[in-house]
Amino acid sequence: MDTHSDRIDVHHHFFPPSLSRVKAAQSQAVGFRTPPENLPWNADLSLRAMDSLGIQLAILSLPTGLAESFDEAKRVNALMHQIVLQHEDRFAFWGCLGDWRDVEGALQLIPYVFDELGAVGIAVSSSYGSGDEARYIGDDIYDPIWSALDARGAIIFIHGTQTPSSTPIPHPTLGLPITEVPHETFKAAAQLVVSGKTCRFSRLKIVLAHMGGSTLALAPRVAGLARYMGAPLSEDEILIEFRRFWWDTALSGGGSLAACGAEAWGVGEDRVLWGSDFPAVSLDTIRWFDSHLGKVYQNNASQLENVRRKNVLALFKSCGIRVFGSQSVPNRS
Template identity: 50%
Template sequence: MQNEGSCTIDLHHHFFPCSSDKLKKNMEVGWRTPEGNLPWDPEISLACMDMVGIETAILSLPPNPSGAISSEDCDIARANNRFAAQICQKHSGRFGFFAGLPFLKNTTGVLDEISYALDELNADGIALTSSYGEGANAIYIGDDTYDQVWEELNRRHAVVFLHGAQTASSTPYPHPFLGIPITEVPNETFKAAAHLVVSGKKRKYPHVKIILAHMGGSTPFLAPRVAVLSKHMGCPLTHDEILEDFRSFYYETALSAHEATLAAMDKFVTPDRILFGTDFPGKHSIR
């Protein structure tokens, strides 16, 4: 989980196997990247990595806003993971990847893909989105519905990269300069992390190493609020147990590293829990 020696590993680095469709969806939620980063190919990433001194980037797909149980969803996940694995093989040592999964309620398809990705494609871990489904039908990943998935990840001592969903709130985002990736995604990460904590799933599956994207979004700052108030809502965990579970996540720095946030994290978790990420291609310009 830590960088070895002087090797810098970027744990938050997106790839786009189907650029046109994915880009269209991202534009709809107010998402832009530096000029020249898209359409994406590995050479664009390598140019940026060489420029800023990154030895290895761990690829993952941007979060999918929704899904459904279907053979097509399984086929798409399989194709994307094979695509990522081919990049890793072609550029040995420069890339790894977190495997994407089918719609999470498809337990059979998800377990098959976890096995294939970790055992056959040598994925470095699994990428999960904070919730699956849309609107009132969205289910956060700590729900009992997904226990079989967590049991398998726990059995494997898997690494999980948890990214907030690009889910709109009940009101529009406040300004074109403040799209959903800015205003909503960080809070979706917090809601998923908090759900795992108060539901007891974080300690029920202790062998899963969960990395929270974007330094956990609002997680470090709202964790004390959860510790104080959730007890009154019936959570069986104590104040200290809740904070202990929040501290057991890993936090990566993408779009969040500033002297103020890093100083706060230094007080919240031990240094080994803070990992490096860039959120490329949403950050850094190669021009």
């Protein structure tokens, strides 16, 4: 990896102090291992990693399943905002609205994170709740939240939840973050499309973590079979809606659209954004994935520069957001 400090990292986690103390145990419970050198996390740890990886700006987001109460969500938003203020031009953050099943609480937090704190957008879990009480984010109960975000033309960053399947982890090296999270992202994205939510809330700009998990490979399957099962959109209309998403390269094999066949149904390279997933993984792991990204674009240096930086700046500009300065400010009318 070259070390030119030009990357903008859209997938960079904030570990609050309460999480850093228990993160190792939590990771073990879902079949994963957070690098011990990244715990306890603090902003200086990220800054050293960013300098090593050539990241100019990291957009912080809270891991899924945390800060689900209104008070805790408000507190972690304030903590991320303080990091942005303390490190000019190095951090921005995705706001957190807590557990979306508390619709009124989420609605109260929207003006707080945007208007008072200057979040660039909202980080969203693919679902909220567990078991029979779980509701994916395209559920009708969340429509008031989507409507309020759509009115702002907000950017949404969707990350899959670590939802266990009904069967055991297939192998010690295949924990939930590896096998389940990619499919949870896909299920949330597919639900938003076939339920008509991406059509209804068309001002939203939605970024899918980890290249959308399995979304790119399975979107044509959804188009054909969801239509067969009675989806109101035609096959072509479903694929048009999938083309609305943006795709974050974190831990995603180089972020190749061609490898997933996505170019054939019209996903553009201008929708690919760079992400690291630090501090959830080691620097060596991030470098391995980034080396594959370099191979994908080895004959197109300008496109690689777009993925690493220019695409996300264009996305922010389209939403009236500036990310360099004393804080990240949505300049929306």
